[in-house]
Each structure stands twice: as structure tokens, then as C-alpha cells.
Amino acid sequence: MGKEKMRKKEFICIVCPNGCKLTAEVSEESGGSSVNVTGYSCKRGKEYGQTEAVHPVRSVTSTVRVTGGDHPLVPVKTVKEVPKEKIFECMEAIRALSVAAPVHIGQILIRNIAGTGIDLAATGNVKQVQ
Amino acid sequence: MKRIEAVIVGGGPAGMAAALSARQNGLENILILEREEELGGILNQCIHTGFGLHTFGEELTGPEYAARYVEKIEKEKIPFYTGTTVLEIQSEEQSKLKTVTAVNRIQGVFQLQADTVILAMGCRERPRGALNIPGFRPAGIYSAGTAQRLVNREGYLPGREIVILGSGDIGLIMARRMTLEGARVKAVAERLPHPGGLMRNVVQCLEDYDIPLKLNCTVAEIHGRERIEGVTLVQVDGENRPVPGTEEFISCDTLLLSVGLIPENELTAAMGAAMNEKTGGPMVSETLETSVPGVFACGNVLHVHELVDHVSREAEEAGRFAAEWVKKR
Numbered sequence: 001m002g003k004e005k006m007r008k009k010e011f012i013c014i015v016c017p018n019g020c021k022l023t024a025e026v027s028e029e030s031g032g033s034s035v036n037v038t039g040y041s042c043k044r045g046k047e048y049g050q051t052e053a054v055h056p057v058r059s060v061t062s063t064v065r066v067t068g069g070d071h072p073l074v075p076v077k078t079v080k081e082v083p084k085e086k087i088f089e090c091m092e093a094i095r096a097l098s099v100a101a102p103v104h105i106g107q108i109l110i111r112n113i114a115g116t117g118i119d120l121a122a123t124g125n126v127k128q129v130q
Numbered sequence: 131m132k133r134i135e136a137v138i139v140g141g142g143p144a145g146m147a148a149a150l151s152a153r154q155n156g157l158e159n160i161l162i163l164e165r166e167e168e169l170g171g172i173l174n175q176c177i178h179t180g181f182g183l184h185t186f187g188e189e190l191t192g193p194e195y196a197a198r199y200v201e202k203i204e205k206e207k208i209p210f211y212t213g214t215t216v217l218e219i220q221s222e223e224q225s226k227l228k229t230v231t232a233v234n235r236i237q238g239v240f241q242l243q244a245d246t247v248i249l250a251m252g253c254r255e256r257p258r259g260a261l262n263i264p265g266f267r268p269a270g271i272y273s274a275g276t277a278q279r280l281v282n283r284e285g286y287l288p289g290r291e292i293v294i295l296g297s298g299d300i301g302l303i304m305a306r307r308m309t310l311e312g313a314r315v316k317a318v319a320e321r322l323p324h325p326g327g328l329m330r331n332v333v334q335c336l337e338d339y340d341i342p343l344k345l346n347c348t349v350a351e352i353h354g355r356e357r358i359e360g361v362t363l364v365q366v367d368g369e370n371r372p373v374p375g376t377e378e379f380i381s382c383d384t385l386l387l388s389v390g391l392i393p394e395n396e397l398t399a400a401m402g403a404a405m406n407e408k409t410g411g412p413m414v415s416e417t418l419e420t421s422v423p424g425v426f427a428c429g430n431v432l433h434v435h436e437l438v439d440h441v442s443r444e445a446e447e448a449g450r451f452a453a454e455w456v457k458k459r
Contacts, residue, residue, distance in 0.1 A: 014333050017180075019333075058338070059179050061178045063282055065285070072284065073282070073284075075192075075193050076177075077177075077179065095311075105193075105197050123190075123191040124193035124197070
């Protein structure tokens with residue numbers, strides 16, 4: 001009757017404005033693969049709890065410099081969440097980048113940003129100006 | 131004078147949703163008047179995610195949410211004038227026709243005649259002047275939304291060492307944004323015992339970056355004459371009085387204020403509409419009609435909403451009610 005070793009974590013869900021209080025129990029023997037989440041009120045919350053307990057990820061949103069456009073910047077986002085510890089590395093890549101107008105919403109500006117396997121996409125349009 | 135069935139004041143999320151709904155409900159002759167150079171309103175500077183979960187079933191950034199509506203406006207060929215500021219709305223007692231006076235660079239000052247007007251001007255931030263903080267007026271004090279515009283639209287970082295007063299959502303979002311851009315946010319001070327913004331933003335904007343949130347705490351003094359050099363924070367008791375001996379000096383070159391939003395209703399009040407002191411918006415009926423017949427209000431000009439999705443939904447209602455009103459005439 002060896003009791004399983006559990007790591008308990010409590011945090012607030014960030015997927016929507018409800019801010020549910022989640023409790024996640026991670027079985028240490030499973031190496032983090034077995035997570036029991038309680039307190040969620042939707043499917044996305046459950047998924048968030050499972051990821052957050054083991055390896056937190058976040059979307060990164062920022063802006064990229066644009067030359068020759070009707071705006072000096074275009075807003076961007078990582079198309080999926082990146083590991084939390086990679087956020088500042090992503091920011092370095094974003095800051096180093098400058099693109100020429102036009103830029104279209106959804107256009108991929110960086111592939112595999114900071115080695116995360118995730119792309120960076122424009123979230124706005126910038127028109128070219130002569 | 132040009133006659134329009136529905137003039138919509140403001141081309142942000144409320145104005146665009148109201149215009150689309152008015153069109154869907156049978157109004158052909160619609161015009162949106164927008165003060166900025168493009169449609170989208172404040173969404174254009176809200177580059178973070180969290181918009182559209184209700185409306186589109188997915189999480190979008192502000193500009194993406196706006197772009198979806200702009201696309202629909204263009205598809206429906208709903209006309210809009212950008213760079214156009216409405217100066218006055220007058221209602222003719224007998225005919226109930228509205229005269230809308232506006233100004234832009236191309237037409238100068240001009241007037242339109244409207245059957246119905248939908249107010250969708252949004253809100254603005256409470257400024258420093260509303261807070262009664264003693265001290266000089268040095269450079270380096272911005273409302274959080276102004277800083278957001280500088281960083282996200284114009285490409286300027288207002289400062290390197292930041293203190294934020296107030297924990298509204300924009301302040302929390304800007305704490306993270308400025309941290310990502312290399313600034314150091316030293317503290318967020320909140321007078322109340324609980325944060326003003328959503329818990330998700332406290333978590334993902336402050337806790338993720340180890341930014342201290344100081345509750346029951348406010349700015350007692352702003353230091354510096356030319357440029358802000360620091361602030362003195364002080365604890366407050368339940369009655370909002372400073373607690374002596376709790377003063378703490380924090381050096382900074384920038385103070386951001388995130389201390390609430392006020393519906394922007396100069397036009398509404400000047401029109402003679404009855405106002406609601408609690409919300410800061412006009413009084414409206416169950417059809418979102420103000421006390422001036424045929425003038426409707428929706429979005430943050432009516433009351434400050436927590437989610438843009440709610441604004442869109444309310445504006446759709448206003449558009450429908452306005453269309454019904456015109457058809458009943």
C-alpha cells in the first residue's frame with residue numbers, strides 16, 4: 001500500500017476572465033505525466049491546469065518595427081503559447097526584427113521563434129506608403 | 131444638408147457592431163464618424179490577447195478583433211469618415227430630426243441630418259487631476275492607456291523605472307508590456323484591499339514577472355520638478371487615510387496611472403440628455419434609447435464594460451433598436 005507521492009499546486013486559471021481557482025496534483029512517479037486537476041469549470045481550464053502544473057506556457061504579444069508603412073509598428077503574437085522561460089528570448093528576436101511594409105494580418109514574420117517550434121505572426125495590417 | 135438614416139458617433143467596437151446590426155435590420159443609409167485615422171478604436175492599441183472568446187469562440191488580440199469587424203463593415207459597404215470629430219448633436223423638437231455637426235480636414239465643418247443617432251464614443255481614463263496628489267507637475271506621469279499607445283502604436287518607451295498607481299486592467303497589462311520591453315516595474319500600488327483588474331491579469335502580468343502588488347497603498351507624494359524622480363507610497367486605512375510611519379520612497383522615472391475609466395459624454399450632456407451619475411453615461415430605456423428620442427447609446431459611453439464581447443453584444447441591440455425606431459417613424 002505504498003502511497004503515491006503527490007505534488008500539490010494551487011493557482012488561478014488565466015484562460016478567461018472568470019479566474020477559477022485550480023488545484024493540481026502531480027504524481028511524481030509519473031514524471032509529471034499524470035496530473036489531476038480540480039476546480040476548473042471548462043475544458044480549456046482543465047487543459048490549462050494540466051500544463052501549468054508541469055510546464056507553464058504563455059502567449060507572447062508585442063510589436064515589430066515596420067519600414068515604409070503607414071504605421072511604424074505592427075502588432076504580433078506567437079501563434080501558440082511558448083514555454084514561459086522562453087519569453088525573454090522571444091522578445092529579443094522580436095526586438096531585433098524589422099520588416100518592410102506591406103504587412104498583412106496572419107503573415108508569419110518569424111518561423112520557430114527562439115527555437116520553440118512556434119511561429120510569430122502579425123496581428124494587424126500595415127499599408128505600404130510611397 | 132445630407133440626410134442619413136443612422137449616424138454612428140465612434141468607429142470602435144461599439145460603433146462598428148451597431149452599424150452592422152442597423153444594416154442587418156434594414157437600414158441602408160448609415161454613416162460612421164470616427165475621430166481617429168482608422169476604425170477599431172482602443173482595440174488597435176490593445177495588442178494583448180483575451181478578446182473574442184464569446185463573440186468568435188477563440189482568443190484574439192485587440193487588433194484582430196477589430197479587423198474582423200472592419201472586414202464586415204467593408205463587405206457591407208457601410209460608409210465611414212475617419213479623422214472626423216463630431217462637435218455637436220442637436221435634436222429638432224417637432225420633426226425629431228437630428229443635426230450632427232462635425233469637422234474633418236477635407237470637408238471642414240459640416241452638418242448632417244439624421245433620423246437616428248447611435249452614440250458609441252467609448253470612454254477615457256481618469257487623469258492625474260482627478261486624484262489630488264500633491265507635488266509639482268514633472269514630466270513622466272502618464273495614464274496607462276497613453277503609455278500603451280506610445281509603446282504599442284508609436285514605438286516609444288516612456289521610461290525605464292516604473293511605478294504604477296491603480297491596478298485596473300490596463301495598468302496590469304502595461305506592467306507586463308513595459309517589462310517585456312526592458313523597463314523595470316518596481317511596484318503597482320492599489321488603494322483598495324483588492325486588485326482593480328481581473329485576477330487572470332494579476333497572475334499573468336504581475337506574478338509571472340515578480341512585480342509587487344501593494345494593496346491598501348497609494349501615492350502620497352510625487353518627487354521631482356522637471357522629471358519625476360520618485361514617489362512616496364503610503365499605506366491607507368479602511369477610511370482611506372494615510373497611516374503615519376508607513377511611508378516608503380521608491381525612485382522612478384515614470385508613474386503610470388490606472389485609476390478608472392469615465393464614459394466620454396460631453397456630446398451627450400450638451401445635447402440635453404438625462405445623465406446617470408452612477409455610470410457616468412446617459413440614462414437609457416430598455417431599448418437603449420436616451421431621453422432624447424431617437425438617440426441611442428451603447429458600449430463604454432453608456433457604462434464601462436469589462437469585456438469587448440459584451441460591448442459588441444450591447445451595440446448589436448442598439449443597432450437593432452435604432453433601425454426599428456427609424457422604420458416606425
